[in-house]
Amino acid sequence: MNSLLDVKKLKVGFEGAKPVNVISEVSFSIQKGENLALVGESGCGKSIIAHAILRLLAPEARIEGSILFKGRELLKLSEKEMAKLRGNELAIIFQNASHALNPVYSIGRQLAEPLRIHQKSGKTDATKKVLKALAQLGFSSPEKYLKFYPSWGSGGMNQRFLIASSTILEPELLIADEPSKGLDPARIKEVERELWVLGKEAKSSLLLISHDLGFVRRLADKIAVLYSGEIVELAKTSVFFKQPRHPYSQGLLGSLPENGFVPIPGLAPALCESPSGCRFHPRCPFQKEKCLREHPELKAREERAVRCFLWA
Ligand SMILES: Nc1ncnc2c1ncn2[C@@H]1O[C@H](COP(=O)(O)OP(=O)(O)OP(=O)(O)O)[C@@H](O)[C@H]1O
Numbered sequence: 001m002n003s004l005l006d007v008k009k010l011k012v013g014f015e016g017a018k019p020v021n022v023i024s025e026v027s028f029s030i031q032k033g034e035n036l037a038l039v040g041e042s043g044c045g046k047s048i049i050a051h052a053i054l055r056l057l058a059p060e061a062r063i064e065g066s067i068l069f070k071g072r073e074l075l076k077l078s079e080k081e082m083a084k085l086r087g088n089e090l091a092i093i094f095q096n097a098s099h100a101l102n103p104v105y106s107i108g109r110q111l112a113e114p115l116r117i118h119q120k121s122g123k124t125d126a127t128k129k130v131l132k133a134l135a136q137l138g139f140s141s142p143e144k145y146l147k148f149y150p151s152w153g154s155g156g157m158n159q160r161f162l163i164a165s166s167t168i169l170e171p172e173l174l175i176a177d178e179p180s181k182g183l184d185p186a187r188i189k190e191v192e193r194e195l196w197v198l199g200k201e202a203k204s205s206l207l208l209i210s211h212d213l214g215f216v217r218r219l220a221d222k223i224a225v226l227y228s229g230e231i232v233e234l235a236k237t238s239v240f241f242k243q244p245r246h247p248y249s250q251g252l253l254g255s256l257p258e259n260g261f262v263p264i265p266g267l268a269p270a271l272c273e274s275p276s277g278c279r280f281h282p283r284c285p286f287q288k289e290k291c292l293r294e295h296p297e298l299k300a301r302e303e304r305a306v307r308c309f310l311w312a
């Protein structure tokens with residue numbers, strides 16, 4: 001069976017005075033209707049992967065590897081073909097909502113636009129769908145928001161308008177980059193429900209990027225843990241939370257408030273100065289001599305893959 005999304009050996013680097021390799025040979029796949037979460041500390045490369053899939057990286061980016069979406073190589077599509085996919089079959093909720101809404105168009109118009117462009121919906125049909133999408137995201141009198149402008153809303157409100165605009169076409173794959181950031185717990189529940197409903201009703205798949213591991217645990221079927229631009233553990237969510245195997249994954253779970261709030265010592269390395277051997281070794285409580293010299297492979301065993309000599 002073909003995967004909906006198949007990322008193989010993706011590498012992303014940036015040219016410049018000091019060229020950097022940001023993503024090193026990242027591979028993962030997402031099946032139809034499946035949700036995969038990408039987690040890891042700030043700066044480890046989560047948004048870069050999301051933008052690489054949508055081909056939205058800056059011109060100085062060098063991309064290698066393969067990104068198959070429904071069997072089509074995205075890295076080889078023309079800009080025109082990509083534009084047809086974006087927002088329609090493949091959508092993203094951007095990490096910085098405030099820049100993604102157009103300040104001069106009403107929310108009603110911005111939400112209806114993708115329906116009119118991609119689905120050729122008439123005005124009445126588009127309005128009906130816009131009202132439904134707003135209601136699903138917890139707006140109690142949705143009609144009020146048809147003539148509402150982004151500058152009138154709070155950051156949290158605009159975040160929810162943005163989610164509505166990304167989900168209204170029921171894309172086959174939705175990439176949600178920190179969709180719950182800046183929202184209060186009641187709003188997070190609404191966003192969670194909306195993403196869940198999208199998966200159940202429209203059979204959409206989700207690539208979820210989030211620092212909120214509770215949110216991830218409730219929504220994702222599988223988790224990929226990224227450290228310094230590479231995957232260090234990939235596992236089914238239930239298996240992962242029961243027993244994380246990579247020392248970094250163990251550190252991430254240990255730093256949760258319910259697990260005692262124990263921070264991982266040290267800082268993630270700068271991407272232009274990756275340590276030799278295992279990239280996590282300077283912070284690892286279990287480091288051995290070999291970890292300083294050799295770079296571990298991502299090894300699959302039982303229901304997961306782990307990049308650690310302790311696991312090999
Ligand atoms: N144009 C660029 N040139 C060079 N480096 C870049 C460029 N854009 C991003 N980076 C680097 O790529 C790395 C990964 O960035 P990315 O935005 O993917 O992190 P992230 O995991 O999404 O972090 P956060 O959780 O804070 O959103 C960062 O270290 C960043 O400095």
Ligand SMILES: [Mg+2]
Binds near residue numbers: 046047048095177
């Ligand atoms: Mg990011």
